[in-house]
Amino acid sequence: MSTLTKSEAVPAPQAGDAFLSVRDLRVRFRTEDGIVNAVNNLTFDIERGKTLGIVGESGSGKSVSNLAVMGLHNPKNTTVEGSIQLEGKELLGASQRELEKLRGNTMAMIFQDALAALSPYYTIGRQIAEPFMKHTGASKKEARERAIEMLRRVGIPQPQTRVDDFPHQFSGGMRQRAMIAMALVCDPKLLIADEPTTALDVTVQAQIVDLLKELQQEFGTSIIFITHDLGVIREIADDVLVMYAGRAVERGTMREVLKASQHPYGWGLLSSIPRINASVDVPLEPIPGTPPSLLNPPTGCAFHPRCAYRELVDGDKCVTERPPLELANGHLSACHLTAAQKQSILTEQILPRLSS
Amino acid sequence: MSAEQTLTEPADAAPSSGKTLLEVNGLTKHFPVMGGFPFKRQVGAVQAVDGVTFNVQEGESLGLVGESGCGKSTTGRLLTRLLEPTGGSVKYLGQDITHATRKELAPIRSEIQMIFQDPYSSLNPRHTVGTIIAGPMEINNINPAGGRAARVKELLEIVGLSPEHYNRFPHEFSGGQRQRIGVARALALNPKLIIADEPVSALDVSIQAQVVNLLQGLQRDLGIAFVFIAHDLSIVRHFSQRVAVMYLGKIVEIAERDALYTRPRHPYTHALLSAAPDADPDNMSVERIRLTGDVPSPLNPPSGCRFRTRCWKAQEKCATEEPPLLQIGGNDPGHLTACHFPEDGDAAGKRSATVPAARTTED
Numbered sequence: 001m002s003t004l005t006k007s008e009a010v011p012a013p014q015a016g017d018a019f020l021s022v023r024d025l026r027v028r029f030r031t032e033d034g035i036v037n038a039v040n041n042l043t044f045d046i047e048r049g050k051t052l053g054i055v056g057e058s059g060s061g062k063s064v065s066n067l068a069v070m071g072l073h074n075p076k077n078t079t080v081e082g083s084i085q086l087e088g089k090e091l092l093g094a095s096q097r098e099l100e101k102l103r104g105n106t107m108a109m110i111f112q113d114a115l116a117a118l119s120p121y122y123t124i125g126r127q128i129a130e131p132f133m134k135h136t137g138a139s140k141k142e143a144r145e146r147a148i149e150m151l152r153r154v155g156i157p158q159p160q161t162r163v164d165d166f167p168h169q170f171s172g173g174m175r176q177r178a179m180i181a182m183a184l185v186c187d188p189k190l191l192i193a194d195e196p197t198t199a200l201d202v203t204v205q206a207q208i209v210d211l212l213k214e215l216q217q218e219f220g221t222s223i224i225f226i227t228h229d230l231g232v233i234r235e236i237a238d239d240v241l242v243m244y245a246g247r248a249v250e251r252g253t254m255r256e257v258l259k260a261s262q263h264p265y266g267w268g269l270l271s272s273i274p275r276i277n278a279s280v281d282v283p284l285e286p287i288p289g290t291p292p293s294l295l296n297p298p299t300g301c302a303f304h305p306r307c308a309y310r311e312l313v314d315g316d317k318c319v320t321e322r323p324p325l326e327l328a329n330g331h332l333s334a335c336h337l338t339a340a341q342k343q344s345i346l347t348e349q350i351l352p353r354l355s356s
Numbered sequence: 357m358s359a360e361q362t363l364t365e366p367a368d369a370a371p372s373s374g375k376t377l378l379e380v381n382g383l384t385k386h387f388p389v390m391g392g393f394p395f396k397r398q399v400g401a402v403q404a405v406d407g408v409t410f411n412v413q414e415g416e417s418l419g420l421v422g423e424s425g426c427g428k429s430t431t432g433r434l435l436t437r438l439l440e441p442t443g444g445s446v447k448y449l450g451q452d453i454t455h456a457t458r459k460e461l462a463p464i465r466s467e468i469q470m471i472f473q474d475p476y477s478s479l480n481p482r483h484t485v486g487t488i489i490a491g492p493m494e495i496n497n498i499n500p501a502g503g504r505a506a507r508v509k510e511l512l513e514i515v516g517l518s519p520e521h522y523n524r525f526p527h528e529f530s531g532g533q534r535q536r537i538g539v540a541r542a543l544a545l546n547p548k549l550i551i552a553d554e555p556v557s558a559l560d561v562s563i564q565a566q567v568v569n570l571l572q573g574l575q576r577d578l579g580i581a582f583v584f585i586a587h588d589l590s591i592v593r594h595f596s597q598r599v600a601v602m603y604l605g606k607i608v609e610i611a612e613r614d615a616l617y618t619r620p621r622h623p624y625t626h627a628l629l630s631a632a633p634d635a636d637p638d639n640m641s642v643e644r645i646r647l648t649g650d651v652p653s654p655l656n657p658p659s660g661c662r663f664r665t666r667c668w669k670a671q672e673k674c675a676t677e678e679p680p681l682l683q684i685g686g687n688d689p690g691h692l693t694a695c696h697f698p699e700d701g702d703a704a705g706k707r708s709a710t711v712p713a714a715r716t717t718e719d
Contacts, residue, residue: 019433057560159647171650172424201423201587203647206631210646231633255637272565274594277639278631280613283572284594286565290530356638 019222020044020190022068025082027061027068036294040246042082043325046239048189051216051223053237053254055230055269057291061246062226067225070109071099084136086190104131110181112195114175118167124151125163128182135186150181154211161262173204177211184215192224197232209235229275234258242266245292252331262305262333262342267350275354283329285353301336312341374414376451377549378435382444383408385430389655403654404430406605407444409681412549417575417582419596419613421589423627425651426584428606429473432551435583436470437461446627448549456639466496469542473554473644475534479526485512485537486522490528492544506712511540516570532563539570556591589632598690601625604654604662607681611691621684621691621698624663663695 027039039061046052056062067073068080069286071091084091086107091099095248108131111117118127119135129143130152138146144163151159167175176196183191183215193212197205213236216223225236233240233254240257242250242265261267268287289306292298298305304318328339335342386401392671405427412418420428435446437453442580445454448464458463458654468494472478479488489508493500500507509519515536526534535555542550552571557566568591575582586592592599600610601624609622620626647666652658661679664670673696681694 004383057562060496120423173650198595201634201651202424202631203627204650205633206644206646208649209633229633230635234635234637235633258635268562271686272562273635274565274568274590275636276590276593276629276634280594283569284565286569287562288566290532290563291560 019048019087020070020224021045021083021085022065023083025065025068025084025086026080027064027073028079030077030079031295033284034295036286037297038246038294039068042243042246042248043253044193044241044248046190046224048222049216049220050238051225051236053233053240054224054226054243055233055240055257056229056243059245059291060243061294062243063194064246065243066109066194066224066226070107070192070275072095072109102137104183104188105135105186106188107190107192108186109295110176110179110183110191110193110196112198114172114199115167117179120167120270123164123166124170124178128163128178128185129141131182132185133196146185147181150185151178151308153215154178154181155207156181173200173207175198176204176208180208180211180215184219184221188221190222190224190328192226194226195228196225198229212236227297230258230269242269245297246294247334248301248325249303249333249335251325252333256331260329260331260346262328262331262339262346262351263299263303264309264337265303268306268308269345270349271353278354282353286308289346301334302318309337309341309345312337363584374416376411377414377449378412378583379447379450380408380410380412380435380444381447383431383446384443385427385434385439386442400655403657405434405659407600408607409444410606410607410610411599411610412581412583414548415579415581416598417584417596419592419599420585420602421584421587421592421599422602423587423628423651425604425654426602427654428587428602429553431602432553432583432585432655434469436468436551437465438470462496466492466498466545466573466660467548469545469547470552471535471538471550471552471555474530474558475538476558478538479534481526484523484525485517485529488526488537489540489544492541496545498545507544508540511543514543514574515540516566530563531559532566532617535559535567536570539567539574543574543578547577547580549583551583551585553585555584557586564591571595589617589629593644601628604651604657606627606662606694607692608663608695609691610694611693612688615688615691620685621693621701622663622695623667623669623697626699661694671697 022042022044025039025042029036029038042065044052054062063166069084073080080092101292125144125147128147132138133143133148148159149162151163156162156174156177170178197208200208213221237254240252241248242257244265250257250261250266257266261270271285272287273283287306292302299317300321301323304310310318317336321336323336325334329343332333383405385405386403388398389400389402390396391399408431420431422428430439441454445452453461455462485672486505486508489511490504493504509522512519513519517533517536556567559567564717572595574580584592584595597613599613600607600614603624604684609625616625620629625653627647630645649666652665660676661674664674679694679696681687681692683691684693685699687693
């Protein structure tokens with residue numbers, strides 16, 4: 001506890017075991033309407049072979065922060081501050097050339113819309129082979145062999161013939177598999193999956209999640225899995241980061257966040273999703289209001305206009321003062337409620353509602 | 357078409373708590389595929405909906421679930437006659453509207469309304485909210501007491517928007533609010549039936565619940581029947597009293613909500629239920645069934661049972677004979693299943709989690 005500083009409570013990074021560590025990341029865009037503070041003071045670590053799930057609504061900064069890790073923002077209108085270290089190496093401020101060496105090699109990304117992310121002009125095989133040739137200097141023939149091997153790995157039938165197909169000849173699930181093959185072709189140590197299953201059907205989604213878990217066991221890849229589906233988080237994540245309006249509001253293990261959430265936003269998310277085995281007579285408890293605009297985020301705690309527990313905090317602290325991310329009842333959360341209040345709300349109001 | 361022999365069974369024995377609003381019988385829609393040069397000829401057909409039979413009672417909500425491409429949205433559009441059916445019949449309050457002309461349809465159109473999936477593309481960006489919601493009244497020449505503007509403001513309040521939003525444009529609203537505008541437009545003519553085509557899937561999680569609760573309130577208070585089309589099983593379960601599961605253009609199972617979710621008899625329903633992710637880390641009771649492969653192309657669907665290419669129970673018979681949609685042994689009345697080798701109806705599935713690899717869909 002003593003290591004927690006008031007500014008952005010961050011457990012002191014233990015040297016060595018964090019594979020990727022992000023500290024105080026700030027991403028700002030200049031737009032015609034003003035400056036968008038897309039990500040503020042975001043801090044997280046990810047260990048080798050572990051999966052970090054990032055949950056949040058659209059516009060909460062979950063994709064933006066990971067594009068920053070990959071160095072994919074347009075430097076003309078974006079400022080990225082803070083520190084992103086991959087295996088102890090600082091990525092912010094690294095030259096394009098250095099980043100190019102890392103992208104696709106040490107770190108790779110899977111995008112949500114596979115049809116938009118794959119080029120319609122080149123065959124699947126060529127697109128998988130390209131990063132392999134670039135990073136390992138392999139010949140065309142070797143790279144093709146590797147592409148076939150990767151397609152087999154991700155479970156595409158008849159990879160020898162499918163390797164020459166174009167993206168439009170693949171179905172949605174197969175395209176997503178091809179993207180995974182492309183991302184894994186150089187055995188990356190870090191894989192960022194940005195809503196890889198959102199556009200897919202449940203049965204295919206289950207296949208892809210299983211595939212990622214298998215590949216992770218095989219290669220020891222660290223995965224950052226971005227989603228808004230708490231069910232998928234439960235399936236794949238070890239640790240979970242909940243984001244709201246560009247900030248982390250909660251961070252803990254999957255079980256802590258899903259079973260013992262310490263933040264009103266987390267409670268809201270959990271109560272607003274219908275469960276497949278809950279009583280149907282209990283109406284859903286939506287979070288009132290809408291997500292805030294990042295052009296003009298609310299003062300204090302960004303969640304206060306939608307928060308149902310604001311009255312429990314003395315004065316107008318929620319409006320004036322931004323709560324730090326601090327340890328409460330086992331994991332990090334950013335809320336002015338006292339630990340005792342959170343625990344009693346959780347056990348008396350939230351958990352009974354979820355299990356009803 | 358094989359559909360005729362298999363679907364002669366009276367497909368609905370559901371406990372009818374009122375008048376039958378909509379009767380759908382053997383509804384079929386094939387989209388022609390043209391090819392050839394220089395003269396285009398029909399070279400095939402996408403069998404989007406193939407012999408679908410169900411009823412909708414007054415004031416009830418029927419859920420239509422299935423994966424993308426299973427024909428659930430096409431079914432919705434056929435019901436509203438936005439598409440012309442290839443075969444079968446749709447009866448609204450006993451009147452056959454399958455091939456009704458525009459003129460004949462006009463009075464019925466006001467009673468069957470639709471809510472669309474994408475709140476961004478289903479509202480005209482050049483019209484104000486007031487114009488959008490008043491549109492249906494204008495077209496049908498309805499002048500409510502107190503004027504259209506007053507009615508629009510009332511509708512805005514019903515769907516949880518402020519009446520001051522009357523003169524705003526759609527771009528000033530968030531996704532959830534736009535969907536509410538779409539709901540208000542659907543309500544403008546006091547419909548008896550609303551076809552909701554994935555009304556919440558484009559919305560953020562925290563907003564989904566708001567819209568679901570709104571629709572549920574409307575159903576309860578105004579007694580509107582819903583056909584609720586969605587791919588999210590848990591939302592359908594929350595919203596619909598009866599649920600039909602579709603696969604490749606056919607209904608494979610239709611039942612009361614509880615029966616379907618606790619005792620699914622069709623392997624596909626079972627697989628779909630077990631694939632739905634659940635956010636409770638302690639809920640380990642459901643054994644996972646992993647389907648392999650993708651949904652086959654509706655251009656050339658598998659013979660016999662359409663699910664057989666991904667089914668772990670498939671046998672010779674499934675390839676040759678199409679299973680009829682029947683009330684099979686052990687089912688409650690109204691619980692119809694189309695399967696030769698139905699499940700024992702135990703949702704907690706004790707089968708091993710790994711399913712023998714089903715045939716890939718190369719043929």
